[in-house]
Amino acid sequence: MKSKLFFVLCVVFSVVFMACATTGGSTSASTSVGETIVCLGDSLTSGAGVTVAGKDDKSKAWPAFLQNKVNIPVINAGVDGNTTAQGLARVKKDVLSKNPRIVIIVLGTNDYFQKVPLARTKNNLQKIIDMVNDGSRKIYLTSWYVNWDAQGWTAQVRNMFNTLASSNNIELVYGVFNGVVGVYFGADKFHPSAEGHEIIAEGIFGALKPYLEANNLLK
DSSP states (O other): OHHHHHHHHHHHHHHHHHHHHHTTSOOSOOOSOOSOEEEEESHHHHTTTSEETTEEOGGGSHHHHHHTTBSSOEEEEEOTTOOHHHHHHHIIIIIGGGOOSEEEEEOOHHHHHTTOOHHHHHHHHHHHHHHHOOSSSEEEEEOOOOOOGGGTHHHHHHHHHHHHHHHHTOEEEOSTTGGGTTTSBOTTSSSBOHHHHHHHHHHHHHHHHHHHHHTTOBO
8 A cells, every 4th residue: 555655656746847847947837928918108098088977988098999909918007197106116016917928108298297307207217117128028118299399308308218219129109199189189188089099009009010910919
């Protein structure tokens, strides 16, 4: 009886050992990136301004329009009013926990309105990129709309985004919000309308399309 039990235990340990060997010494699930797209942003992503019963209607926000074009889940991680600092605080919960394949970052507009120094905004965006960039994810940094040439902001913001994109070897999506300013606004006269969000989605999709096509992620 003891010899049979010993034999069974040996078989069990052998199977476990072989499983560990094939998973790099661990029996946990693979840590490779998943098959989702996470859109980390503020009210320009959440759908503010396109409301139903006083609540943001995410079904009319640009991530939802993007979802119609791809065959993997698109997660709208936009939170109204978020600054880059608040977005940074959410990265673990709202981005890394989803283990995304693609991350689209759209943050910074509220920094401007709250008069956050541009250097701090850049630093926060860099920290977000550092947390998200594991070497296997595709990252897109999307600029917010700017029309503050009198203060020299357009040139400064463009330079900030160009520097962040080039120094981190990530994709920059610039100017997709500019076409909706003052034209395709929602009920609050500040945020994009549903039509505006669709235009934004087309611009972001255009930037993502080469990667999506190459990886068979299009519908």
